[in-house]
Amino acid sequence: MxxxxxxxxxxxxxxxxxxxxxxxxxxxxxxxxxxxxxxxxxxxxxxxxxxxxxxxxxxxxxxxxxxxxxxxxxxxxxxxxxxxxxxxxxxxxxxxxxxxxxxxxxxxxxxxxxxSVEVAHREGFAEGVAKTGLIHVATSAPQLARAREHVRQMKQQGWGEDDVFELSASEVAERVTVDRALGGYWTPHCARVHxxxxxxxxxxxxxxxxxxxxxxxxxxxxxxxxxxxxxxxxxxxxxxxxxxxxxxxxxxxxxxxLPMNSSMVITERLSDEQLDAVGWSGGELLGDMAHSFTYTHKTADGRIAIGGRGVPYNFASGFDRNGRTAEFAVELLRARLGELFPTLRDVALEHTWSGVLGVPRxxxxxxxxxxxxxxxxxxxxxxxxxxxxxxxxxxxxxxxxxxxxxxxxLPWVGRQSRNWEFEPLRWIGATALYAAYRYADQREYASRSGKTSLVARLADTISGR
Missing domain, CATH: 3.50.50.60 (FAD/NAD(P)-binding domain)
Structure with missing residues (x-):
């Protein structure tokens, strides 16, 4: 350490x-x-x-x-x-x-x-709220293919021509300097909040x-x-x-x-030179198209927070209610921050925390x-x-x-989902699936075919994602 x-x-x-x-x-x-x-x-x-x-x-x-x-x-x-x-x-x-x-x-x-944004302004708690949109960036050929397919599906699912926009590598670079970015997409329908x-x-x-x-x-x-x-x-x-x-x-x-654990780290406040190197001048949120998805947030005071599923599930649905983060998860997030922004590879991390989201079967x-x-x-x-x-x-x-x-x-009204499996099946399944997604990401970074890893496709089928 x-x-x-x-x-x-x-x-x-x-x-x-x-x-x-x-x-x-x-x-x-x-x-x-x-x-x-x-x-x-x-x-x-x-x-x-x-x-x-x-x-x-x-x-x-x-x-x-x-x-x-x-x-x-x-x-x-x-x-x-x-x-x-x-x-x-x-x-x-x-x-x-x-x-x-x-x-x-x-x-x-x-x-x-x-x-949500309008109520915040009306009720006086809009500090830090900025409706500046969301970028998803692809950093491998399979990710780029998935991004394009996802945009195609989004337009079939109710996203109009003004709701989502494909981005070329140069268009991504105009907004944020992500290493090895091949393209992605942007939607205005996202707000950054504290x-x-x-x-x-x-x-x-x-x-x-x-x-x-x-x-x-x-x-x-x-x-x-x-x-x-x-x-x-x-x-x-x-x-x-x-x-x-x-x-x-x-x-x-x-x-x-299922209480799925998600962890975050946040950097110290970055210097003007560090921010210039990242090229993230706007308030957009940033995500990637990896299977082991990470989500990134440039704060109003010039830090970068990054989160992901480092240790997504603990046996018997256990989790630390105080939100402490495992060292393994911290190092995964530190590494991903350096992959996206090489100039920040050695930047100091100031705070880490975790929380759980509820996942139906x-x-x-x-x-x-x-x-x-x-x-x-x-x-x-x-x-x-x-x-x-x-x-x-x-x-x-x-x-x-x-x-x-x-x-x-709306179709989520009255919806019922079956319970998750008994232990140890759900721990074995969750642990194996996220290991498979990390393996698939590693293989895809070396791929030029544009095809999603067979391992990831199998994991999606098993998990129901």
């Missing part, structure tokens, strides 16, 4: 939370209470749901129950990409409800990005709307009209489960969503409400939660209030 790695902050919160400052602790649940709506989970799904319900019906008594503090989980640990890519697979939504319904979901994802400032700001807006957030309150079980916590019981006719990757913490749900998000029991849920965004949560929350609002709308007809 080198000195730069040893000096890394690898603590219980993300760089984003450290940068924004930990929020002032809110009171815990004072004991048994009654409410009209009880929301379990103080991340973006829970906060947005409370926001829209409170504004639609100010008479509702709404409470949010959060184990740590609002924004502690994935909502305050992500890469800051507010993307319009759907939280699931078009082909599966289309198979279930038809291609038109799947295209309607894509159209609403465009709306979700706009709506995850902690954004989520903390939304939490304050929710409280202004009359919602009560109880922190340091652990929900242990959910049943019709009852949430059991370590601080007391909450009785409510409507209960919303909004725990995403933490769903397994509830009794009876150990295999509902069919890799498709779902929004559900059972009026007979009053139980609602949303989640499984497979990495597209910054915008997916907003759309899911507005959908839950309409379902809960019984207001017919086109949102309640």
């Amino acid at each position: 080198d000195t730069a790695t040893q000096s890394l902050v690898n603590g219980d919160v993300s760089f984003w939370v450290q940068d924004a400052g930990r929020p002032t602790p809110r009171p815990s649940l004072p004991g048994d209470i009654h409410a009209d709506v009880a929301i379990v989970g103080g991340g973006l799904t829970g906060l947005w749901t409370a926001y829209y319900l409170a504004h639609a019906d100010p008479s509702l008594k709404i409470v949010i129950l959060e184990r740590e503090f609002a924004g502690y989980g994935a909502s305050g640990r992500n890469g800051g990409w507010m993307s319009a890519e759907p939280a699931g697979q078009f082909r599966r939504y289309a198979a279930a409800r038809g291609a038109d319904a799947a295209r309607a979901l894509q159209s609403r994802m465009f709306d979700a990005v706009r709506e 995850p902690a400032k954004y989520t903390f700001g939304l939490a304050r807006a929710v409280e202004r709307a009359g919602v009560t957030i109880y922190e340091k309150t652990t929900a242990t079980s959910i049943a019709p009209q009852l949430v059991q916590t370590d601080r007391g019981r909450v009785r409510a006719p409507i209960i919303v489960r909004a725990l995403e990757g933490y769903t397994l913490s509830l009794d009876g749900m150990p295999r509902k969503l 069919d890799w498709c998000a779902a929004v559900n409400f059972d009026r007979s029991t009053g139980l609602a849920s949303a989640g499984g965004y497979v990495g597209h939660g910054l915008s997916g949560t907003n759309l899911a929350a507005r959908t839950l609002r309409d379902l809960i209030l019984g207001e017919p709308s086109d949102l309640s007809e």
Whole structure:
């Protein structure tokens, strides 16, 4: 381990939370209470749901129950990409409800990005929000072929001529200097956000709307009209489960969503010379077309954050709730940063953190409400939660209030996915699959054929991606 790695902050919160400052602790649940709506989970799904319900019906008594503090989980640990890519697979939504319904979901994802940005400006938490788009870059012949095929598919799935643009190598270089870039694509439908400032700001807006957030309150079980916590019981006719990757913490749900671990590192503040060498003058987000996908974010204060699935899954769905990052994951991300930007190969990394996202067995998000029991849920965004949560929350609002709308007809409504396999099958499968993806990437970098590795195609088939 080198000195730069040893000096890394690898603590219980993300760089984003450290940068924004930990929020002032809110009171815990004072004991048994009654409410009209009880929301379990103080991340973006829970906060947005409370926001829209409170504004639609100010008479509702709404409470949010959060184990740590609002924004502690994935909502305050992500890469800051507010993307319009759907939280699931078009082909599966289309198979279930038809291609038109799947295209309607894509159209609403465009709306979700706009709506999320507009609310942030209206409510005063738009600091760091910049709708500057998203670049996906290809650094091998197979990646370039996949990028072109993906753009072709996107245009069949509801992306118009002004929604996505193929980029040549020189057009990529005009925006950012990525080593060995052969091309890629750009979409304007993505905003860069500071995850902690954004989520903390939304939490304050929710409280202004009359919602009560109880922190340091652990929900242990959910049943019709009852949430059991370590601080007391909450009785409510409507209960919303909004725990995403933490769903397994509830009794009876150990295999509902797989908690996939994603890790990030962030550099020290870069000098003007380093930034000039990278050539990243705009605020675009940057991703690659590798199978072991990485996502990159140039911050407003001149750092580069990069994330990926270094150690994606731990046995028995275990993960460090404090978000510490394994050394192996840090070194993978450090190496990938140097591959993309060779001039930053020796730059110091300042902070590392990890978080979990919830992955359904069919890799498709779902929004559900059972009026007979009053139980609602949303989640499984497979990495597209910054915008997916907003759309899911507005959908839950309409379902809960019984207001017919086109949102309640979207193909993720009522969707059910089977549970993940028992251990050790899921650990063996997840570990083997991500090893296969890393191997496939290595083989593709040496390929000139433009064909996706057979190993990766087999892994996609097995995993259902």
